[in-house]
Every structure is written in structure tokens, then in C-alpha cells.
Amino acid sequence: MRHSSDKSSLQDDLEYVILTEEQIRKRIAEMAREIERDYAEKELVLVSILKGGVIFLADLTREISIPHSYDMVGASSYGSQMSSSGQVTITKDVTVLLKNKYVLLVEDIYDTGATLKVVKDLLEVHSPRSVEICALLWKEKKKRHHEVSIKYIGFKIPDVFVVGYGLDYNEKYRNLRCIGVLKKEIYQ
Ligand code: IMP
Ligand code: MG
Numbered sequence: 001m002r003h004s005s006d007k008s009s010l011q012d013d014l015e016y017v018i019l020t021e022e023q024i025r026k027r028i029a030e031m032a033r034e035i036e037r038d039y040a041e042k043e044l045v046l047v048s049i050l051k052g053g054v055i056f057l058a059d060l061t062r063e064i065s066i067p068h069s070y071d072m073v074g075a076s077s078y079g080s081q082m083s084s085s086g087q088v089t090i091t092k093d094v095t096v097l098l099k100n101k102y103v104l105l106v107e108d109i110y111d112t113g114a115t116l117k118v119v120k121d122l123l124e125v126h127s128p129r130s131v132e133i134c135a136l137l138w139k140e141k142k143k144r145h146h147e148v149s150i151k152y153i154g155f156k157i158p159d160v161f162v163v164g165y166g167l168d169y170n171e172k173y174r175n176l177r178c179i180g181v182l183k184k185e186i187y188q
Contacts, residue, residue: 014180032063044068052108055166098126113146
């Protein structure tokens, strides 16, 4: 039987917390103010990437006070559980009409850049006015598969594997409200 205390056992798997729920909430509010200012009077569509980006999307869309719509694309990158191979497959396209709209791609993390590159290229096919990227996390890396330019960055973090707030390890930890680094014994 699972009990309500199980959530804290997820938290116990963390070596340390990088970003608290409160830090994330505050930063998203700041980003929303920038987005409202930049997209006032423009037809804005937020497009998030399944599955990691949806928690960020859910919080960001409710912080943005100007009218907008949102949609989701599906993308999966193959590789080991903790690093991307750079090969990305699109599993779901958008259904909202993007022609002449101002698209903002909402992603949990900019890591190797492979996913963002492929999804951005896919969205361009729909002839939007613009496609910009909003990433909650920006991993400091010496080398990426693709350099993409990110218009809104939530936080810069070191090149470590993190979980929580949509980010998973083996599909677990997405529901953690904070973002943290797993204890070594969890993945060794
Ligand atoms: P990419 O390497 O930039 O293509 O990132 C691909 C996907 O890998 C991201 O959308 C995340 O879902 C996942 N990812 C990258 N870094 C991490 C991490 O530190 N923790 C959990 N998932 C990650
Ligand atoms: Mg993942």
C-alpha cells in the first residue's frame, strides 16, 4: 500500500536540491512578465514538449496574463537513461494552427540541444511568424549536438543529471516539486 508519506521518500532519494519549489515559482513569475511584455498584441502559442515540459507549461501558462493558446509535441531521444544519443524522433505533432502565429517553445531543459533543434525545425514547417525558445534549465556544457539560441532562460545549472519538476530518471521523480540531484546508489 502506498501512503501519502511516499512523496517524502522520493525526496529522500535526492543527494541535494538544486532549486526549491519557491525559487522555481518566483522565476516563472518573472519569466511570465517578460513574455507578457514581449508578446502583448501578438497571437502567442506556447508549445511544450512531452513529457518533461508539461509541468513547466502548466505553471507558465497560468502565470501569463495575456491571451494565448497552448499545444504539445511529442519527442523522444534515444540513448542511455541519463544521456541523449542525439537521435530524436517526433511522436506527436501540434493540432493548433500555427500559421502566422508567434510560437514559444516551452522546454524543461537545454542539454545537448538535439531535441530543441528537431522540434524547432518541425514547428517552422507550420509557417509561424516566429519560433522562440523558453527553457527552464540551461545546462552548462562544453559541447552540444546542436547550439540553439534560447530567448528565455530560467536557471543556468552545472552539467549534472537532475530530476524533478517534469524531469525523470526511468520515468520516476517527474512529480517532485523541486529539482535535485539523485543519490549515486539510485542509479549505480
Ligand atoms: P537534449 O539532449 O537537449 O535533446 O535533451 C533531451 C531530453 O533529455 C530533455 O528534453 C530531457 O527530457 C532529457 N534530459 C536532459 N538532461 C536531463 C537531466 O539532467 N535530467 C533528466 N532528463 C534530462
Ligand atoms: Mg527523459
